[in-house]
Amino acid sequence: MKTITFGNTGEQVSEICLGTMMFGNTCDQAESDRILSAALDADLTFVDTAAMYGDGGTEDLLGKIIGDRRDKIFLATKVHKGIDGESITTSIDESLLRLQTDRVDLYLIHWPKVGMDPEEVMQALHTVVTAGKARYIGCSNYPAWLFAHSNAIATKNGWTPLVNNQIPYNLVERGIEVEVLPQAAAENIAITVYRPLLMGVLSGKYRPGAAMPDGSRGVDDTRIGAWLSRFGDGVDGFLSMAEELGTHPAALATAWVKQSPGITCPIVGVSSLKQLEKSLAAATLELSAEQHDRLTGLFEAAAVQEECGGAFGPLRRERALLG
Ligand SMILES: NC(=O)c1ccc[n+]([C@@H]2O[C@H](COP(=O)([O-])OP(=O)(O)OC[C@H]3O[C@@H](n4cnc5c(N)ncnc54)[C@H](OP(=O)(O)O)[C@@H]3O)[C@@H](O)[C@H]2O)c1
Numbered sequence: 001m002k003t004i005t006f007g008n009t010g011e012q013v014s015e016i017c018l019g020t021m022m023f024g025n026t027c028d029q030a031e032s033d034r035i036l037s038a039a040l041d042a043d044l045t046f047v048d049t050a051a052m053y054g055d056g057g058t059e060d061l062l063g064k065i066i067g068d069r070r071d072k073i074f075l076a077t078k079v080h081k082g083i084d085g086e087s088i089t090t091s092i093d094e095s096l097l098r099l100q101t102d103r104v105d106l107y108l109i110h111w112p113k114v115g116m117d118p119e120e121v122m123q124a125l126h127t128v129v130t131a132g133k134a135r136y137i138g139c140s141n142y143p144a145w146l147f148a149h150s151n152a153i154a155t156k157n158g159w160t161p162l163v164n165n166q167i168p169y170n171l172v173e174r175g176i177e178v179e180v181l182p183q184a185a186a187e188n189i190a191i192t193v194y195r196p197l198l199m200g201v202l203s204g205k206y207r208p209g210a211a212m213p214d215g216s217r218g219v220d221d222t223r224i225g226a227w228l229s230r231f232g233d234g235v236d237g238f239l240s241m242a243e244e245l246g247t248h249p250a251a252l253a254t255a256w257v258k259q260s261p262g263i264t265c266p267i268v269g270v271s272s273l274k275q276l277e278k279s280l281a282a283a284t285l286e287l288s289a290e291q292h293d294r295l296t297g298l299f300e301a302a303a304v305q306e307e308c309g310g311a312f313g314p315l316r317r318e319r320a321l322l323g
Contacts, residue, residue: 001043001283004265006074007163007190009136011105013074015258016283017046017192018276019269024054024061026215026271033065034273040072042280047073048166048192048267050110051080051095063100075099076106076166076192078140083109083116088124092133107134108166111141118150119157126159138164138190144179147189164190166267169257170198171238171299172231181262196257196266197250201227203275204239204249208232234299241295247285250275254282256295 003012018039023032036047049058059077066073077099080091092107107128109121125137139147142165154161165184167176173195184191197203201224205213208228212218218225228235242249250268257266268279287295 001280006136007184007264008188009163009190011074011136013046013265014044015265016044016254016280017048017076017265017267018044019194019267020047020049020058020062021053021269022271023049024057029061029065031272032061035270035276036062036065036069038273038276039280040069042283044280045073046076046265048076048194049099050078050108051091051098052078052110056080056094056098059095059098063098066100070101074105075101076108076138077104078108078110080110083111083113083121085120085124085127088121089127092128096133103133103135105135106164107137108164109139109142112139112143112146118146119153122150122153122159123157125162126154126157129160136160136163138162138166140166140194142167144183147180147183162189164192164264166192166194168195169193169260169263170196170253171202171234171256171295172198172227185262190264191262192264193257193266194269196268197253198227199224201231201235202238202249202253203278204242206235207239208235231299237298238295241291241298245291248278248281250278251281251285252295254279255285255287256292258282259287259292 002015004015005011006013018036027035049062051059053059077095079088081087095104096102107125128134129137137160139150139162147162147165151161165180167180169176181191183189199221200206200217205216206218206224206228209232212225239249242252245252254266254268257263268276270276270279
């Protein structure tokens with residue numbers, strides 16, 4: 001696995017990040033350990049987690065299985081629910097305890113919130129960095145304007161800037177092409193992508209019109225059925241193209257994200273070691289520009305701003321965000 005420079009930090013991280021949202025959820029501690037070990041064996045050293053996953057349970061499990069491998073990992077976690085100053089400083093301490101480490105490499109705001117105070121958020125994140133509890137800070141699900149606004153506050157006060165935005169992006173959800181990716185290119189912001197398989201819709205396990213497979217996320221999450229109904233033709237075409245190229249759909253969808261302009265790295269979310277092995281094939285799958293364009297053209301998914309981060313869009317909501 002190759003490494004990639006993480007935005008403007010100069011840090012080298014693996015070009016694919018391991019997502020751990022399913023650790024302690026659909027995969028138990030033993031399987032999570034097997035997944036982490038296989039990832040490290042493949043030189044995948046960038047690991048993403050969050051205090052919110054399993055309400056701390058995933059961090060707790062990760063802390064147990066990382067053990068003496070902590071220094072091999074570029075570890076990112078995210079603030080729990082509250083994003084006022086006190087919640088941020090309390091949340092990092094709780095995360096470090098669960099993760100059994102004295103610092104994370106990257107600390108992210110998980111979701112912006114209506115009524116948040118960006119100055120208070122940036123000051124608290126700066127405190128976390130100066131206390132040595134995080135090396136870098138970033139955010140997730142921020143629209144471009146909020147990222148720029150937050151960093152203008154940091155610059156004015158001499159505080160630590162955000163270096164990363166973690167955001168959904170895949171063949172269907174392409175809203176970040178409007179503002180987030182141009183901003184990232186202009187300012188060398190690291191863009192890490194969650195949901196590269198559209199929650200499994202692009203993994204080959206779902207067929208438009210067919211029943212949801214037992215044990216899959218499609219059984220409980222109605223978004224999966226809705227995407228399959230809306231983009232059934234695209235999914236069919238995508239699965240045919242994977243077959244034509246002799247590759248697994250999970251590798252193809254991940255490679256499309258990885259090779260899209262402005263993207264730093266995809267975050268692969270897996271429920272089993274078997275799934276990880278398929279997704280890791282994206283590391284060596286080189287798509288031609290023609291193949292990349294063909295894939296993009298399979299889905300009638302306009303890159304509209306409203307899709308950015310899912311939480312923002314209509315201007316009135318963005319106004320409300322800052323009270
Ligand atoms: N910042 C945020 O707000 C945010 C939000 C969500 C996720 N994340 C991060 O991003 C990571 C990835 O997100 P995601 O899980 O939504 O990504 P995803 O890649 O779109 O979906 C992953 C799901 O696809 C299915 N899958 C993966 N590989 C497969 C394979 N080879 N064969 C069959 N099915 C396969 C699995 O579904 P089943 O479990 O049904 O088998 C898996 O849970 C998470 O782990 C987390 O670290 C961040």
